[in-house]
Amino acid sequence: MATQDTERFTSTTPPATATVAEQFTPLLRATLGDRPPVQFAFWDGSSVGPPDGPGAVVVRSARALRRMFWSPGELGLGRAYVAGDLDLTGDAFEVLRALQTAAPRDARLGLGAAWTALRVAGRLGALGPPLPPPAEEARRHGRLHSLRRDARAISHHYDVGNDFYRLLLGPSLTYSCARFPDDDVGLAEAQRSKHELICHKLGLDERGGARLLDVGCGWGSLALHAAAAHGVEVVGVTISRQQAELARERVRAAGLADRVEIRLQDYRELAGETFDAISSVGMFEHVGARRIGAYFEILRGLLRPTGRLLNHAISSVGGSRVGSRTFIGRYVFPDGELIDVGEVVLAMQRAGFEVRDVEALREHYARTLREWSANLAGGWDRAVELVGETRARIWRLYLAASRVGFTDGGISVHQVLGVVPRPDGSAAMPATRRSWP
Template identity: 65%
Template sequence: MGDKTTVAAVLEPLARGALGPHSPVRFEFWDGSAIEPEGACAGTIRIRSKDALRHMVWAPGELGIGRAYVSGLVDLDGDIFAILRALASTAPSDAALGLGAAWQAIGAARQLGALGRRPAPPPEEVRPLRGPLHTKRRDAAAISHHYDVGNDFYRLVLGPSMTYSCARFAAADDDGSGGANETVSLDDAQSAKHDLICRKLGLRPGMRLLDVGCGWGSMAIHAAATYGAQVVGVTISSAQVELARARVAEAGLAADVEIRLADYRDLRGEEFDAISSIGMFEHVGTKRAAEYFGTLRALLRPEGRLLNHAISSAGGSVMGRNSFVGRYVFPDGELVDVGEVALAMQRAGFEVRDVEALREHYALTLRAWVANLESAWDHAVSLTSAGRARIWRLYMAASALGFEDGGLGLHQVLGVVPDAQGRTGMPGTRRAWG
């Protein structure tokens, strides 16, 4: 690279081609040069080393960019939501690298001295999981990668509610028809979500509830403390079991709530009045959906209800090995079309009685989590690693935008098991849930 040739000069044609000529994002490089936006600036992407380009050459697309960001070779300075939205809105629809653009990128990397051996991925990246997809052993490894990274880190991100699923931002007297209420606090919104589920399940004192994928016990505690339910919570995360049991004891509910380290496939020979599955189905997989709902159906008494609360996408999607989320966040995760969820429940013997979409609420939830993380960044890094904190910031911000623009959905699907005469015990309207 000649003395008068800056990194920005070499990369500007490539950046303009990939993002369009009017991108409002500023790019700053390790030599101090920059690509300036033509108008208002949404934020700065700071590329600190040519090693960032090596990641992108060896893994074109989101995985290479993600690796560079997790490694600290790339920084996003400013409002991360504005930066990501600006990138998404200005990139041409055919922005995926074609052969010509790929050769242009390799040529630019060669000119900058950024070619070389494949760089090692950051240590936070999950290594290839062994065995067939969604076996008990492989699922346990995938869950451990995501959830067993420190309860204190999760407490910082999630807040006192310790609830890792979409909240419901509605006032106590709001039926939700007016949309998400941004003035409601995160903790109150999580409590409102748990209360909505309890009401949909028709919980009453003494009823037996199974909470599948119980996390840190928040739903179980709410159902026992507020509705007098007898609750069994199951999870395959040992870190979650440890804290959930401690929280149950602290709440004085040890006689009412049992937390088990168990896979849903191990549940046999018991009967429950209701089952909640909150943020669990994403880990089940399409091919296991029939087994999942069949197992839960066998555990419910006649007129028993199941509430399945899960992220969805139109047509479904798999978080593959070449995606950032698949490598760093939810290995083996799958998002199932809500229509397929309802169909699988019906085939298992449930009568589907209600479907409710809450995607705007998840966008608010994720923005609150990002705010928690960014406001205590140094502490978050000390609890886990800089790379892990970066993973969470990027994936939560991008996910929030996905829920805002409709690329991601969140649905609660309520099913009931009719008795031999077809009775369900269901109220005639949503308002009658109480």
Template identity: 65%
Template sequence: MGNSEEMADHESVADTLRPLLRAAFGPDPGVAFEFWDGSAIRPAGTSHGTLRVRSKEALAHLVWAPGQLGLGRAFVSGTADLDGDIFGMMRALRSSAPHAPGAGITLGPGAVFQAVNAARRLGALGRPPEPPPEEMRTRTGGLHTRRRDAAAISHHYDVGNDFYALVLGPSMTYSCARFAGAGERPDDTVSLADAQRAKHDLICRKLGLDARPGMRLLDVGCGWGSMAIHAAATYDAHVVGVTLSHEQAELARKRVAAEGLSDLVEIRLSDYRDLRGERFDAISSIGMFEHVGSKRAAEYFATVHALLRPEGRLLNHAISAIGGSAMGGRSFVGRYVFPDGELIDVGRVVLAMEDAGFEVRDVESLREHYALTLRGWVANLEQEWDRAVELVGEGRARVWRLYMAASALGFEDGTLGLHQVLGVVPSGDGASGMPATRRAWG
């Protein structure tokens, strides 16, 4: 009888994994752990929920891909699960981790050693398990080439419009909402649909679309057309929306037609780099800049600058991270959610816009608003879980639940930021056409 089998006869899985869990999450993270043999480790105090490890394959994922990628693979594959308040559980696990509080659920060197030792004792060492099929592993072409960008966009967005409708709700808007209220903090009593409408209206007013009817707007990364529809219906703007997602373009055109706005809104399946030579009064880029990358930022801002008339404005609405953060191939988000994505420090965004010829006139953070937005999306997903699994499969539904919950916590603790940066192209004599104060857009 081998050593691992002898251990299994005399020691529970909980006993074997106790040193690993202590190294990874501290002595009492406030989460219960249950294992495939029925053994468990319970917290001394309040429990936020239960982390269920259903098979030793979860441990194998962790050994072969230490850190968040291995943890993510275990959850996506269903060999591990979070049962309870996912926000409370993830916050408890993150805050109790002795190696990097607030930096996400990762594993320090001590925890990796303990994982290998536990895997050996439990017979979990061997060939590496296959990653779940939801993981993107093929990336052809150079980083941020047109072909590779199109593949990355398709991986994330072409998963079914019905699934996105379930998660996003009737607004069909996949970006930070604005929960405007009378108080000093975001008003969580505002509905998600109203908050998205408030965000779109804020952007329209920042861009000056309320100044006169018939202004020409380019919406880069137009999604399912919600911003374009709002600008056309509310301010009589003539809008061109561009996206690389086939499914987004198809539904956006249907939504535009259903609203009777086909004479004002054109949706193109196109790369923003194909727009040279056209002219617009305003450009909105909402939740698209994360796909551009720091090496392409200068080209991006130079391209959109050339598309604007004098006194034309750009509103760049994007997730940011202090010092910048590339979603690399060893990260969960980089493999499952946003391949090749990159979060750029807002300071570098401002400098890149200025280098391209923009005068930056306003920077606003909506960090707390994105936390509320993501919590709303998670609530939608959990409420319609069975339908979501029917639409995209359990693995992909698990990806979304995990990444949206983790992202919400990132916005709450300041690891992630969301900034709207407003720039204008000054005319030859330096005129900007900008209002004197922010009161123009509220």
């Protein structure tokens, strides 16, 4: 493969005989500076950037440029990646980290660079009508966060096959941030540690015969732990049909059918029941900023006095919506929204909760994602058999990009614990955290 030295390439108008790498160099300089942090390899065999870096960005076809021309920014890049016109080799996390570090946070392509991009695309034969988006792209219809639209969004993400999630998540089958109390703790033990922490925060040991509601119960892992280790009665609700089916199988296999009920049900359909505690782990991201007030009011109405709610969710400063022009919004989490933890606390208080504890687990999520990525890489051939190469590649990029966000602090994850106090102000809360593992 021929390699072009970026430092020696200074022409802003490459000759017609220039390699694709030479054509691209001015554009790379506009966004990444004079020294690309990773190698960029092109379909004609030319490349630019260090060959001994953590990996490479591989542009396999001029179609990648056409997709980026018609859908500028992240959506075009995402479509090119999903279609296979663009790829990452090596350690995807390290490649993305290197690109993020090299690019200024306020980098923008000006009119001059945009015109250069247009000329390059023309010379390389990349201009033409828009290409159809990949079939894996989510289609959004209906009112945002309606029952029907939320069900479709959840199905897009979760109903890709329980065997795939077994491979990705490991035996714990827990799709949320683990908690690593020590450096040598493995993923399964770290998930048990997280489940145990939640049970202690909810005071399940202190409430004989307590009734727990697990909102967004996934494959039932927390419900199973709470019932087996703390003897409580659990109702778990999910709107993923495949999750509900497997969760029920796991409950039966564990001999806990008399204590755990798994329902295919939206939290908005709960009414006329009361609980001593509610857990919501990794589900809040699907609620939506406009609905968080109603969400907490519904959960508040299901709790008895001194009942506790543990809300575990990804957050971002100022809040952010997973937009329709992002890779994650189109291919992973359609309609997802990340709420500022301050807004979460305020909404809980407005709904009648007294907020008693807030804990950040950001670094734990970065490590969790590293473990999931290792599971996917180690079982790659099987993953491709289960969901196809395209979807497996989507997950590879999604996990790596998410890990970058939790590593650099762009996103975080918080557990917020609230209690419903009695009219006299008593809340039956422990005086300190000492009882929590």
